[in-house]
Amino acid sequence: MGGRLPALIIKELLALFKDKKSRMAVIVPPILQLLIFGYAATFDLEHAALAIFNEDNGSFSRELVARFERSSGFELVGFVHSETHIAPLLDAQQALLVLRIGEQCSAQVAQDESCPIQVLIDGRNSNTAMLALNSVRTIVTEFNQEKAQLRGAGLPAHLTMRAWFNPNLESRWFIVPGIIALLAMIVTLVVTALSVAREREAGTFDQLLVTPLRPWEILIGKAMPGLIVGVGEASLIIAVTVFWFKIPLMGKLSVLYPALIIYVLSIIGVGLMISSLCATLQQALLGAFLFIVPAVILSGFSTPIANMPAFMQTLTYLDPMRYFLSIVRRVFLEGAGIEYFIHDLWPMSLIALVTLSLATWLFRHRMY
Template sequence: MASLNRIWGLIVKELLALLKDPRARVVLIAPPLVQLLVFGYAATFDVNDVRVGVLNRDGGELSRRLVAGFSGAPAFHVTRHLDQIRQARPLLGDKKVDMVLHIGPDFGAHLHRGRAARAQVLVDGRNSNTAAIISQYAGSIVAAFNREALGNGGDAELAIRAWFNPNLVSRWFIVPGLVGVLTLVVTTLVTALSVAREREAGTFNQLLVTPLRPPEILLGKALPAIFIGLAEASVIVAFAVFWFGVPLAGDLRLLYLGLLLFMLSTVGMGLLISSLCATQQQALLGAFLYIVPAIILSGFATPIANMPETVQDLTLLDPLRYCLVVVRGVFLKDLPLELLLPQLWPMALIGLVTLSAAGALFRSRLG
């Protein structure tokens, strides 16, 4: 009984010490709430805003009814009308549409004769999960069209073709994304722990008596993380190509340019977290609080277009969002520099802001 009383007393002491500390209360309450909100709104596998481009070369009543079936479905929105099939590739490649419905000139004539008629659906296969769901939705709409619009024995058939990942191999979508995700984790953790480790060990104050200036200290903390991140990213790229068989269609120089700008932003965020934390435990919690939402909001697993508009605006502050577009674009599409610039400059801007903020905190701590 005495032993249980002593244990109970220790438990009460630890709980009181934990709950009386304002910082500890914030750590207990804020991170779970943030994770709940981010996961609840951003992590969804539903596809509810499919932008459709239509190329209707038939123009008859039945083809118009099929197009109406897509435009009337809650998940589909016809946003483009094409004149030629060659317009489909740039629209899909630039993510201006998620699907193209192509109806041939003999669609209605075949159905009126009681024969099978084909319509083609082109989807962006880079996100294999989304492409598969869109294909299923499209198949259900065509099945409903056959039941409701046709009674003479003809059937509309759907030919589905996935571009940029024709076999819808999920590895082609996931593995290139891991280049960005794992680089984010490594560089953020390395830099988040750097200053906190110095402060916890008591060696941070020794920097005050060295000839090093705050920008030099900042650079000395940032460069090792960038070197480690580049090395790890190179290993992942090699595994993606030679082990998992993901095609690398683009220029490695563009890939590493994007990764370097991405690492500037993640290192800046890690140093910012580290400068605000007094212990390594706080730094780990701060890094975790940043890393998990950054991955969820990046579009790594779930499409950004399916998130609420407010959350979509929030993703603009996430450098991983831009990095994934660069990595997947270089791997699967051989995107040129001019098409990657809209993804590169936001990462450079985020890196500049976070590194400047970390530098200002260094000056205030060392001043």
């Protein structure tokens, strides 16, 4: 084998990085996607447009309104003074919700009676509406508890909540580590899927066949740039996650990187399979994105796997991103050691073995 294989690997890396556009495509888009996902993709509710229709001017209602005004989850867009103004606000989406406080609210509270409070909400975006309702419920519940304690009536039970692994329940802590798995897959798959197809389209693949390189050497030479780029890209994203987004890495890199390498190898196998089957760059790109979209959906990145139909849950076991997504989040948030996710590691290793074996078989049978 001598220096043939290292020379081929260097040749592949030069083909990938010598072109300025290729360098930009490998480095810039993943960083931009990380920043966009990190800031834009969130399950937290912030600055939801709130209008208030306060028919009562007593102290109780004023204190409750002040509590909503101070909340970072809501942005007060105005006060409503007539019931006829509520519908136009919601119809025009000038307010997400309207809080209506009953006319005799303070007087009823003073007499130890319940006070009617109504929430009128725009339900066109059901997810946002549910988040807003949960925030309203939390504010009103905490306000009720404080008032009950001040009156000396006491509460039958005092609820104290403590969130493990994510004390402030910030959705960014959940989303951004998952982006490591997402972007590592995209970059690795595109690099490897284009490798053989690029040679065929350029007409240089035939020249490669007449070299002393054996088929398995050519395969390794095509796979190594994907491994180097995939792990390097993931390392860059991990650094941005920790130092830019300030998401704590509770576990050890020595635990995370073996899983990352196995994950990248499984994606390389898929990429080489696509590359072996395609004759042009356009076909390779279409094949890559044909795999990326269902892989992301089935991984549980945005939709919990437990909420999927049973047959779809079965399909997720074929998705390597499903396993690495669980691993990277557990290492980041829990500080989990390898013994805690061995049940995710061995299926991902099996997928890597199968995809690389199939890629080798396809490569050998389609070389000539």
